[in-house]
Amino acid sequence: xxxxxxxxxxxxxxxxxxxxxxxxxxxxxxxxxxxxxxxxxxxxxxxxxxxxxxxxxxxxxxxxxxxxxxxxxxxxxxxxxxxxxxxxxxxxxxxxxxxxxxxxxxxxxxxxxxxxxxxxxxxxxxxxxxxxxxxxxxxxxxxxxxxxxxxxxxxxxxxxxxxxxxxxxxxxxxxxxxxxxxxxxxxxxxxxxxxxxxxxxxxxxxxxxxxxxxxxxxxxxxxxxxxxxxxxxxxxxx
Numbered sequence: 001x002x003x004x005x006x007x008x009x010x011x012x013x014x015x016x017x018x019x020x021x022x023x024x025x026x027x028x029x030x031x032x033x034x035x036x037x038x039x040x041x042x043x044x045x046x047x048x049x050x051x052x053x054x055x056x057x058x059x060x061x062x063x064x065x066x067x068x069x070x071x072x073x074x075x076x077x078x079x080x081x082x083x084x085x086x087x088x089x090x091x092x093x094x095x096x097x098x099x100x101x102x103x104x105x106x107x108x109x110x111x112x113x114x115x116x117x118x119x120x121x122x123x124x125x126x127x128x129x130x131x132x133x134x135x136x137x138x139x140x141x142x143x144x145x146x147x148x149x150x151x152x153x154x155x156x157x158x159x160x161x162x163x164x165x166x167x168x169x170x171x172x173x174x175x176x177x178x179x180x181x182x183x184x185x186x187x188x189x190x191x192x193x194x195x196x197x198x199x200x201x202x203x204x205x206x207x208x209x210x211x212x213x214x215x216x217x218x219x220x221x222x223x224x225x226x227x228x229x230x231x232x233x234x235x236x237x238x
Contacts, residue, residue, distance in 0.1 A: 015059045020080040023101070029059035030075060037101050043109045066112045068093065073104055084127065086111055086120075090192055091136060094120060096127035141189055142175050149176050156181025157201060161224050165199075168228050170235070185231065197234050199227060209234065 016025050027033035034048050051061025051072055061074040069088035076083060076097070082104040083097040094117055098104050107124050117129045117137055135144035146166055153159050157178060165171050165183070174197070175189035181201060188194035200208045202220070209230040210218035216237060221230050 015056055016075070017077075021075065024059075024075075030073065031058040031062045033101060034062050034064075034073065034105060038105055041102055041105065043105055045105065045108055045112070064108060066108075067114070068111070071108045071111060073108075084108075086127075088136075090190065091133065093117065093133050093137075094127050094129040096124070098124075098126055136189075142173060145176055145189075146172065149178055152178075154178040154181060154183075157183055158224065161199075161207075161227065164224075165228060165231075171228065171231060187235075197231050199231065211237075213237075 016029070018025055024030055024033045027036050031048055031050055034045070037043075038045050038048075045064045048062050048064045050057035051063050051074060061072065063070050063072050065071070066086075069086070072085045072087065074083045074085075075081065080099045081097050082099070082101055083095075084104055084107055085095045086093040086107075093111075096107075098107075103124070107120070107127060110123060111120060115123070117134055120127050121129065132141055132144050132148070135141040150162060150166060153162065162183065165185075171185065174185035174187060177184040177186070177196075183199040185197045185199070186192075186194065187196065195211060195213045198208075198210050198212070200210075202208055207221045207224060207227050208218055209221055209227060210216070211234045216234060219230050221227050
């Protein structure tokens with residue numbers, strides 16, 4: 001019996017559209033349906049768990065793992081759709097979807113076997129990836145990310161300063177993000193714990209330079225040509 005805090009136990013039919021997902025209702029939700037369809041197709045995915053900590057998550061989302069990160073399936077609401085996201089700890093490798101649960105499971109199995117992005121797309125044309133994911137797979141996403149940022153720019157960040165930062169041999173090796181006018185330079189594109197340096201233009205025309213590493217002071221730089229020196233100073237801190 002459910003406790004007072006848990007509330008009444010819900011059934012798959014309470015959350016799933018019977019016209020779209022009769023098979024999932026019969027199985028008891030998405031997680032159970034994936035396990036059932038895997039066995040029926042002779043596929044061994046390993047443990048499959050709900051996609052979130054919500055008590056009803058197992059009805060509508062599921063996650064299993066690969067050597068390159070988690071793989072998620074979630075359900076469409078307005079049409080029968082198994083949305084697939086193949087991820088890592090820092091980014092998405094590929095995404096797509098299908099109306100057929102068996103095809104979705106075969107995508108996960110195929111990725112677990114170690115295929116490349118190109119091979120995955122060839123086998124399952126509904127799975128898509130971008131240039132940055134391809135560059136990550138090849139081991140050098142930094143140059144691709146810089147190329148995209150330099151081409152797209154940001155209305156709140158000086159394009160001249162952006163090119164100046166990129167022209168510095170050392171700063172060009174950092175992985176860049178542009179978000180709401182702030183240029184974020186990641187020390188290691190594969191490790192979020194390695195920290196970032198942020199460059200933010202201020203309304204006064206100055207620039208604030210700061211590190212996400214605890215204990216390191218932020219600086220307000222008066223001239224744009226001093227920004228690079230301030231960033232390198234933060235990089236050189238032990």
